[in-house]
Amino acid sequence: MAQISKRSARNVETPAQPGRFDVAALRDAVGEKAFARGCAYHAEGRVEIITISDTRVVARVVGTEIYRCELTGRGNDLSFACSCRAFADWGSCKHLIAVALTVNSLDPDALELASNRLGKIREHLRGKGVEQLVEMILKLAERDTALFEELNLSAALDTADDATVLAQFKKAVTDAIRVRGYIEYGDMRDWAQGIEGVLDRISVLLESGRAALVLLVLDHFFSQMDDALGKVDDSDGGGGACYARAAGIHLAACERVKPDPIDLARILFAREVNSPWEFFFGSSETYADVLGEVGLAEYRRLATEAWQKVKSRQRRRTEVPPGGEYALRAMMERFAERDNDVDAIIAIRANDLSSAYRYLEVAQACLDNGREQEALKWAEEGLWKFEDEPDKGLVLFACDLLQHSGRNEDANALLWKLFGKEPSVDLYQRLKSAAGDRKAQIRVRDDAIAMLSARAEKSGSQAEWDVFGAPDVLVHVLMAEGLLADAWAAVDKHGCREIAIEELAKASEVNLPAEASKAYAKLVERKVRMGGQGNYDAAYAMIKRMRRLDGAAQHSAYLADLMTRHKAKRNFIKLLTSKQAT
Template structure:
C-alpha cells in the first residue's frame, strides 16, 4: 500500500504519538477509500476528521483537524487510521474498487436525473447541510450580481461572534473561523470571475477592514488567519488588474492601507501595483507618501514607505532626506546615509556623513560601533592611517573593552604607532582598576603583567583559570595555587558537569606537581579527595577513566 507500514507510521509520528495512536484504533469510524486517499473520523476529546494520502514517492502523508495536526504534525489520530487500515490490509484492493464503483454509480445516477429531480435533491441536501446552503447562496448572489446580498454574506462569514467565547476566538476555534473567512475570499473572487471586478475591489477592501478589526481577538498561532489576509491581498490585486481602477484613487488607498498598524495582516506592497498604476498612479503614490511622511517624519511606516519608493526610483537624495529628518542620537542614521551614498558612488559625501555621525553623538560611549567600524575602514582604505588610529583611540577611551582595544591595536600597528598607543591605553586601564585590564594583558600575551594586575585589582574565577593555564609551565607554583582553590570550591558540589570541570582541574594539578617535581604530594591529595567523595560514583568513574 505505497509504503504504509507500522514502521513508517512510527517514523512519521514519533514513538510517543505512535504508541498513543494504538489506543485510538477502536475510535476510528466512517472509513472511506478513494484511489490513493482514505478519510475517516477519530473520536477523541472531540470528533476529528483525518485523511491519509498513500500516493507519492515519499510514502504516506496525512492531515488531521486536531490542534496538533493543524500545526503540520503526523498526530495520533492519523496513526490510529493508519493502523486501522493495516488491520484491513487484505480488504483494501476490494474497498478501493468498491469506492470507484460507487463514484461511477453516483455520477451515472446524477446524470440521469431530470432538472426537477436535481433541484429537489439539492434543496433536500441544503436543508440538512447549512454549510452547503450558504455556499450555494453566495454563488447565486454572485451570478445575479446581488452586491448587497454578497456584502451581507461576507460580513457574516467574517463575524467572529459564533466562534468567540467572551469576545475572543481561542486557538481551538481559530482554524474553523479561518476556514469560514476563506469562504468570503472565494465569494469575492467569484465576482471578479463573473466580470464584476469593480465590485470585487470594494468588497475586498471592506473584508480587509473587517479582518483588521477582529484580528486582535483571534489566537492565530498557526497562521490560518494570516493566510486569509494574504488571499484577500491577492484577490484585491487580481480585481484591480481586471477592473483597472482610477490610478489616483488606488494610490491613495494603497498608501493609507500601508501606513496602518495592522497592514502586515495582508502584507500588501504598493510597488506590486506599479504596472497597474502607470506613471500617473506612481506619481500620485509618491505624492501621498510624501504628504504622510511630512505629517509624521518620525513614523516608522512612513519612513519605510518613503525609503522604498525613493530606492525604487533611484532617488538617493530623497532616501537621505528621510533619514536626515529623524537622526538617531547614536549615529546609526548617519551610517545608513553614508552607506547609501557609498553605493551611489558619492564617497566624499559618504565620508562627511560618517564623520558627522561620530562627531554629533553626544555620549561617545553610545556611538554606533558599526559607524565607527565603517569610518575606520574608510580611513584605512584611503591611506588616512593616523585618522584611523585617532578614531579607534577615542572609541577605546569612551568604551574600554577587549574588542575596542584589539581594534586600536590593529589600527596602531598598521600605522606603526603601537608601542606608544599601548602604553597610553594601559595607563587608562590601570587608573580605572577594571578587570578588563587582565583580559587585555592576556590577549597581549603579557602574562607577568596580567598576574600583577590580577593580584592588584582582583580577578574572577574565569580569569584566574586562564592565567593559570597560560602560566603552568613557567609558574607552576602560582598556577597550582589557583587550581587548588578552584577545585576546593567544586569538590563539594554534585552533577556530571561539575565532575567534568573538577577532573579537568585535577589533571592540571597533576601537571603542576610534575613541573614542581612533587608527585607524592599529588598522590596524597588525590587519595584524600577520593576518600572524602567516594560516594560520588560518577566522579569516581570519571577519575578512573583519566587515570586519577
C-alpha cells in the same frame, strides 16, 4: 462519538516491516510520545479510511473529536495534513501515525474496499434523480451552516443583482470576522477557517466575472480585519494569512477591472499609511502595472505632501498616524530609488537621527552607493552622539570602514570599548582576528580574560550575573582557548548558567573526564528535582554520557543511589528502567 472497535496490537506495523509508508521516517517526524499514541489509536481501530489511491489517502480518526487526516505520497516522500490542533501547532500528530499504520496493515480485500468506497457513493448518487439529490443537499444544508452559506451565495451569483450580492457577501464577511470580546490562541484556528471559507467564495465571485464587485466586498473585508486583528491572539499567523490572501485577491481584481488610477492611488496610499498592519506595505511597487504613470504620479504627490508635513513635525496638520511614518519614509525611498537619486535617499533617512540605529541606516545608504568616506563620517558622528549607548551594529559597521581605511588602532579601540560594555565570544574572536600575529593575539587573550574576570568579580554571588553574562563569556573564551582547567576554576569561583556548564562538560570529556562527570551529576540532580518529562529526558541524556566516563562499577553504584533517592519520581524511574540505563 463514533464507535471504536478494538484491534489486535499484533497488526501494528513496526518500522522494520515493509509497507506503503515509511513508518520509521514518520516516527522521527512526530517523536516517540506521539508515535506511541498513534500506535494505540491504530490498535484500537480508531481509523476509518475514506478514500485511497496510489498517491493519496484520506481518513477519519476518532479522538476527542473526529479529525480529517490526509497523507500524500509513498515511502518517506510524504506530505500530510490533519485537522487537529497538534498538527496546526507542530506540523505533525499521532493521527498521522494511526492512519499510516492502518494503511500498511490493510490486506488486499480491505484495500480494494477502501479504494472503491467513494466510487460506490458516486455511482449511488448518479442513480438518483435530480429532485432527490436536491432534497438530500438541502437537508444537509439545514444541519450545516457553512454549506448553507455556500449554497446561498452560489444561488445569489446566479439570480441576484449586484446590490443584493454585495449585501449578502458583506454580511458573510461581517459574520465570519466578528469578534466578541477576545479570541484566544486555542480558538484562532476555527476563526481563521471561517474567514478562509468566505475568501473561497470571494474567489468564486472573482472568477464569475464580477471583479468590480469583489473590490467593494474587499473594501468591507479590510476595514473589518483592521479592527479584528487587534482583538485576537494571532501568534500562529492564521489571521494574518487570511489578510494576505485577501490582499492577493484584491490585486488580481484590480488587474481585471483596471480601476481609475488616481482613485486607486488614493485608496492604496491611505491603506498603506493608516492601516495598523503592513499587508499593503510597498503598494506603489506591487500595484505599479495597474497604477501606471498617472497613478504612480498621484501616489508620489500624496506621499510628498504628507512627508513635508512629517519633516516639519506639523503632526496636527497631517492625517498620518505616528506608526505610518515608517511606511511613508519607505514610500519616499522607493520613489527616490526609481529616480536613482542617492542624495534624496540619504536626506530621507537623515530626517530622523533620534537613535544610533538611524545613523547606521544613513551610513549604509552611503556605502551602498559607493560613498565610503561619507558613510564613515555618518557612522563616526552617530558613535559620538550616542557614546553612552552604543549600537553594536553601528560600531561593527564603523570598525569595518576604519580598518578598510587603514585606521586599525581606531577600529580596535572601538571594539575594546564595545567589548567592555557588551562582552561576547563573537567580539572576542573579532579582536583576535584584528590583532595579527600570534604574540598580539596572546595579548588580546590575556587582556580579555582579565577584563572578563574583573567583570565577573563584580557580578556578585554565584547565582547572579550581569545582563551580558560576563561569567558565561569568560567560560566560553577559556573553552575556545583550550584552557579547560581554568574554565572549571572560573565556574567554581563565579558560577554560570547550566547550558554553559553542560557545554564545558562535553568539551572536557576527553582530557578532564572526572570534572565532566561531576558536573553532569550536579546537572542531573537539578533536573530530576525540577521534574517534568523534558527535564527527565535531558537528565537521561547526560547519564548516558556519564556511562562512557565512569567505570562500570562506579556508574552502577551511582545509578542505584540516584534511583533510591528519587524513587518518588515515578516517571523518571520508569524512563531509566525502560531505557535500561543500568
